[in-house]
Amino acid sequence: MLIGIDIDDVLLHFTPALIEYHNHTYKTSLTYDQFKSPNFWEVWGGTKQESRKKVDDFFKTTYFRKMQPIVGAKEALFELRKKHNLVNITARPNYLETETREAINKYFPDSIQKIYLRDYYDFRKYSKRDICDSIGVDLMIEDSPYYALECLSPNRDVILFNRPWNIEVDLPKEIERINTWDEVLKIIK
Template sequence: MHSKEARKVIAVDLDQTLAHTLESLVAWHNDTYATNFHVTDFNTYEYWKVWGGTREESCMKIRDFYDSSYFDRIQPIQDFALEALKMLKRRHFTLVIITSRQQFVAEKTKRFVDRHYPDSEQLEYVSKPKSVICQEIGVDVLIDDSLEHAFDCSTLGIDILLYDRQGQYIWNHDDILKKRHAQYSAPTLTSTSKRLYHQTPRELSKNVHRMTSWKEIIAQFPKPSSPLRYCYFAVEDQEDDEEEEEEDSCDSEQHYFDNPNYYGYETVEVEELSAEEEDEYPLYRDNRVWV
């Protein structure tokens, strides 16, 4: 008996991949501290390097933001994300949302996910490296906007779809990678820095694919083709008028085609599977990410 193929697991980051969190954070900071920052000013997740202050002060700001109405009004990404997740769920992928948010906002986060992305089957809070989480739950594809997480998880051999919405997520651009490598290139390297210098990747791995929209992401999961796409169906030859025109044919040949038991063949192109039909077929790997 044919055993069912294990469902592929797709892990999706939450902030800036499914939710406009940074936009709300910037609006909150501008209104609270009379600043004039824009999302494009943030080229790192180390926010204190952008708005100033210490790491500890930045953590307190984030905590205050979580308690504000700005956090409650975070909007979902309007980039075909919901439609994409629905399609993947319909094709029997297991969807897991992974977030680095702290546990004290778990209830608010769950309400956001339930309201805007009800098709996800699991919500994981990262208290350890994301690569460890991916290993533990058996992730096949990770969709994330973080360059650091992309590097970290690319060593697992899974496919990484690096989300760079409209090419404007400068914190995951390649020039950030070059700056990071240059940081450890000073002549006065410590032993730790020397180790980091050799471990810091110089370019994106081949299994990291930059995506500028959710439509590009969904294109990596093409709709399965029906196994009956090109079928041959026997059809009775009823073209009597054409047979009469074959006056030069030999009697035996004419008798053969006139035989009521004779069947010809025609090629029929079958349309791609409907949403219901495609659920009956397993998913296979091809030259994209997953089929």
């Protein structure tokens, strides 16, 4: 089976690192549970453009480069790679390709066969679903309700990690919600 796996908040603790950066840089006291929306400007205020700049600035920091793996992710990928082919499909911008490969190789060596960057800044480009369709992904593992819905198809299952920004979103029963990587392994085995 070919399994597509998102990176941020699925393999690596993106939002906690972003919160730490934002609180330090902008003297805020944001918490993880406040992130009820995937649109950061709706959480910390300001415009979409200001939010994009904050995130771009975050990408240049050690907060971003030192993101840690989510509990159980390393072990789960080690198990999954024994029987399945694993690829990353991320919405990260293309200019982060090097940093993305370095982080994946550091924390998940020999687990991921290829990394696809969808570049959420350029909506004229192909979608995550387009990537899944073109390479034949059988299962997509996500944290975004938008991408989970986009990737779901009669030929593809989707597993969604419960996160504050998706927990209140009504989704079709075909999208299986989970909380841990152990739950992912139980579903796939």
